[in-house]
Amino acid sequence: MKWLWVRVCCTAVVAVSLMGSGLAQAKMSTQDLLKIMKTGKKKQKIKAFQELSTRGKEAVPALPSVMKMVRMASTNAEAAMLLRMIGNMKHHARPVLPALVKLAGNAGEQVPREAAYTISKMGMRGRRALVDLLASPSALSKRSALYGLLRFQRTNRYLRFKSSDTYIHRLLRKSLTNYDADVREMTIKMLASTKSRSSRNFIMVLMVKEKKPRVLYAALLALGKLTPQTHGGFKKTLALSLVHPNALVRKGAREACLLQGKSGFAILFAGIKSEKLPDRAKAIQSIGRFGAIGRPAISFLKTLRKHKHANIRKAAKKAIATLKK
Secondary structure (H helix, E strand, O other): OHHHHHHHHHHHHHHHHHHHHHHHHOOOOHHHHHHHHHHOOHHHHHHHHHHHHHHHHHHHHHHHHHHHHHHOOOOHHHHHHHHHHHHHOHHHHHHHHHHHHHHHOOOOOHHHHHHHHHHHOOHHHHHHHHHHHHOOOOHHHHHHHHHHHHHHHHHOOOOOOOOOOHHHHHHHHHHOOOOOHHHHHHHHHHHHHHOOHHHHHHHHHHHHHOOOHHHHHHHHHHHHHHOOOOOHHHHHHHHHHOOOOOHHHHHHHHHHHHHHOHHHHHHHHHHHHHOOOOOHHHHHHHHHHHHHHHHHHHHHHHHHHHOOOHHHHHHHHHHHHHHOO
16 A cells, blocks of 8 residues: 555656646747737846747847847847847848947957857858958957957858968958957968968968067967978977067967977977976976877986976976876
8 A cells, every 4th residue: 555655646746747847848939929029128028039049030020129139238248148149040140230240340349259259150141241341441340350250160161261262361461460469369360270371371471570479379379280390481480489588479389399290399309408498397298298209208308307496307207207108
């Protein structure tokens, strides 16, 4: 009898839970949600559009109301959240593309970038809009355009820019000389993603005059990916960058050495042996990340285990342990 009572109770619990899940899964109709978008309060509208944005084309009638909410948002975070919801609609949000382009060209950080990211989700039409934005003389517009284009490159495998896209390369080459450091930095990242020989040459020319450490850091990483190991000019650039006065540039040089493989190992190891590197301990730790390529350094690293500086001894022991794995 007791066993029967337990079984009845368990069945009742399961039935109640199923009823609860059924109620939770019940969704409001599109018409009801659109009605809320017209007559509801702000919080109700946001919740209604959050559901609508997952329904693609059905949410299109709500877009003018949402764009108005974006413009009148009390905080940048709220505006960015609404833009992310619009982005969920992907190509169905194209009716508000002109308004999004205008937002992307405004001053600020969070809202313009989120607008550009939303545009990048709209396929080829969004890509064209971002390229047009990049052609604008405004540095603010260029920043947003490059942010959106970088996102596009990462998420659209079959629609990425190629070395044959001469128009975008011409725009990027102009952006490399822009007065805004953010524009130059993102342009370098964009050029690296196109993986063309001309991109490598443009970045090499930029490095001669560039003074901003973060831009130089981006350039070194890009060249580490793009430049072949046999390129003599880049080998000299790497060697000089390893002893650059700025720590961020030196870090970029070490990362570029890793990307260059065997050639980069030779440059970094030569610097360690010469004892001229400002960040010698960090360079020794980087040697450990070369794997099989870095194993010829083990015998030299063993001699550093008795170095007078503790940080050198510690780095050498770690590098040896990593290389022996």
